[in-house]
Amino acid sequence: MNRILDLFLTFLKIGGFTFGGGYAMIPLIEREICENKKWLDSKDILEVIAVAESTPGPIAINAATFVGYRTAGVLGAAAATFGVVLPSFVIIALISAVLQRFQEIRAVKYAFFGIRACIPALILKAVWSMFKASPKGVFEFFIMAAALILAAFVKFDAVYIIIGCAVFGLIHSFLAERRHKDDNS
Amino acid sequence: MIILDLFLTFLKIGAFTFGGGYAMLPLIQEEVARHGWLTQAQLVDFVAVSESTPGPFAINIATFVGVRTGGLFGAFCSTFGVVLPSFVIILIVAKFYEKFSNSRVVKGIMSGLKPAVVGLITAAFLSILKTVFCIENASGVSLHDISDGEIWLLLAIFIASAVFAFKKVHPIILILASAAIGIAAGYLLNMFGIYSGFDQLLS
Numbered sequence: 339m340n341r342i343l344d345l346f347l348t349f350l351k352i353g354g355f356t357f358g359g360g361y362a363m364i365p366l367i368e369r370e371i372c373e374n375k376k377w378l379d380s381k382d383i384l385e386v387i388a389v390a391e392s393t394p395g396p397i398a399i400n401a402a403t404f405v406g407y408r409t410a411g412v413l414g415a416a417a418a419t420f421g422v423v424l425p426s427f428v429i430i431a432l433i434s435a436v437l438q439r440f441q442e443i444r445a446v447k448y449a450f451f452g453i454r455a456c457i458p459a460l461i462l463k464a465v466w467s468m469f470k471a472s473p474k475g476v477f478e479f480f481i482m483a484a485a486l487i488l489a490a491f492v493k494f495d496a497v498y499i500i501i502g503c504a505v506f507g508l509i510h511s512f513l514a515e516r517r518h519k520d521d522n523s
Numbered sequence: 524m525i526i527l528d529l530f531l532t533f534l535k536i537g538a539f540t541f542g543g544g545y546a547m548l549p550l551i552q553e554e555v556a557r558h559g560w561l562t563q564a565q566l567v568d569f570v571a572v573s574e575s576t577p578g579p580f581a582i583n584i585a586t587f588v589g590v591r592t593g594g595l596f597g598a599f600c601s602t603f604g605v606v607l608p609s610f611v612i613i614l615i616v617a618k619f620y621e622k623f624s625n626s627r628v629v630k631g632i633m634s635g636l637k638p639a640v641v642g643l644i645t646a647a648f649l650s651i652l653k654t655v656f657c658i659e660n661a662s663g664v665s666l667h668d669i670s671d672g673e674i675w676l677l678l679a680i681f682i683a684s685a686v687f688a689f690k691k692v693h694p695i696i697l698i699l700a701s702a703a704i705g706i707a708a709g710y711l712l713n714m715f716g717i718y719s720g721f722d723q724l725l726s
Contacts, residue, residue: 354577357695360543363579388624390543392633393616395609396581397543403613412614419610423602426578430586431598433576441568445706452705453571453698454564454655455677459684460574460694461648464545468641478638485642489549490649496549497539500639507635508628515627 341410342417348375349402349421360397363422367401377409398422477510525593526600532558533585533604540581541636547581549643552650560588563654574694581605655681676708 348370356363364387372380390400399419406418440446472478481503488494532554540547548570555561561569573583585605589598616623623629656677684697 353579356579357577358544358574358580360579385620385624389613389616389620391541392629393609393612394538394541395612396537396540396547396579396605398579399537399581399606399609400613403610404617407614407617415610415614415617419606422579423582423606426576426582427586427598427602429576429578430573430583431590431595433572434587434590437572444709448706448709449702450568450571450705451673451677451709452680452701452703454567455680456684456697456701457567457570458648458652458655459681459688460570460697461545461548461644461651462685463688465641465644465648466689468542468544468546468644472637472641473634477634481635481638482642482645485639486645487642489643489646496553496643497535499643500539500541500636503635503639504632505635507633508631511627511631511634 342413344375345406345410345414346417346421349406349418350424352402353398353422354425356398363398363401367405371405371409378405382408481506526597528558529589529593529597530600530604533589533601534607536585537581537605538608541633542640544580545644545647546640547584549647551584552647555588558592560592563651567651567654571698575698672712676704680704 352363352366352370356366364383367386368380368383371377372383378386386401386404389404390397393400399422402418402422403415406415408414410417441450469482472482485499485503488499489496536547536550536554539550552563552566555566556563569584569587570580572587573580576583582602582605585601586598589601591597593600656674680701684701687697688694
């Protein structure tokens with residue numbers, strides 16, 4: 339079969355069967371792309387994760403574009419990305435039309451009363467997982483605290499905080515490197 | 524112009540999100556509030572919908588906000604906007620992969636970004652907590668409008684969900700269980716005539 343079409347269909351399947359997106363998608367990509375289709379090595383998956391994490395944009399889109407490009411160039415990237423986006427787009431476009439009317443129903447209202455209390459717990463779990471995965475030095479704790487305080491209490495724009503922390507990380511790592519060099523010489 | 528605004532806003536969100544899952548939440552929260560596209564409570568409800576439907580949160584929320592504010596074409600523009608920065612940047616990075624993966628600049632930037640995202644999501648978590656417990660609510664419902672019983676119920680659901688989430692129970696199961704408790708409690712409280720803010724809280 340045509341490689342481009344195959345990429346599209348494979349990522350359509352991945353997009354249609356991942357709940358939670360992002361990291362939940364990685365095992366599926368590994369199974370479909372590495373084991374079934376053998377387009378990439380399983381050690382390439384580590385590369386995919388590293389690139390998806392360290393470039394802007396949602397992990398799922400980054401991973402799809404990167405795998406598509408590695409497999410079949412720019413057209414492959416477009417096919418994979420379109421495939422991974424399409425199920426979400428169609429399902430949500432359909433649901434959102436119904437959702438508003440659906441939420442008028444009394445039982446649904448009560449259901450969302452319960453659900454609203456559950457969502458912060460899911461977010462808390464996500465924060466904890468990210469915290470666990472992050473390096474934990476004085477510098478990291480300082481950045482975490484600064485971002486939290488600036489966002490929650492000073493109400494700074496998230497974009498400025500992100501830019502600020504990126505610049506700060508860059509300066510810090512260069513200073514650390516220079517200190518390291520000085521120590522050695 | 525709403526269509527252009529949707530595209531540009533989600534372009535910005537796509538370009539400044541680092542990491543998966545809820546990393547996008549702080550930016551989404553800020554933008555939908557600034558534009559008045561969704562209330563904070565609607566956003567919380569949509570997180571539940573997104574968890575229970577396939578696909579990445581980023582695409583789900585972009586499509587949802589787009590449809591709500593600009594119809595199907597609006598959804599197309601917001602989704603295209605959120606995808607575009609990823610797509611372009613990944614193509615460039617894939618081409619110069621060796622340089623990118625060994626770059627000290629990239630490593631330095633990421634060393635600052637990763638902890639920043641943890642801090643930002645924690646802030647988003649706190650503000651959602653405030654909304655759920657009606658401490659700060661844009662729709663005008665305040666803590667005084669709902670009974671003590673309801674607050675305790677919310678708190679119990681939150682704590683139980685957190686405990687089970689940390690025990691790696693799947694989010695969809697937690698959402699379904701919370702929904703069932705909400706329905707049962709709603710009808711029970713209603714039957715005994717002791718509900719107060721339930722209905723206005725959700726309107």
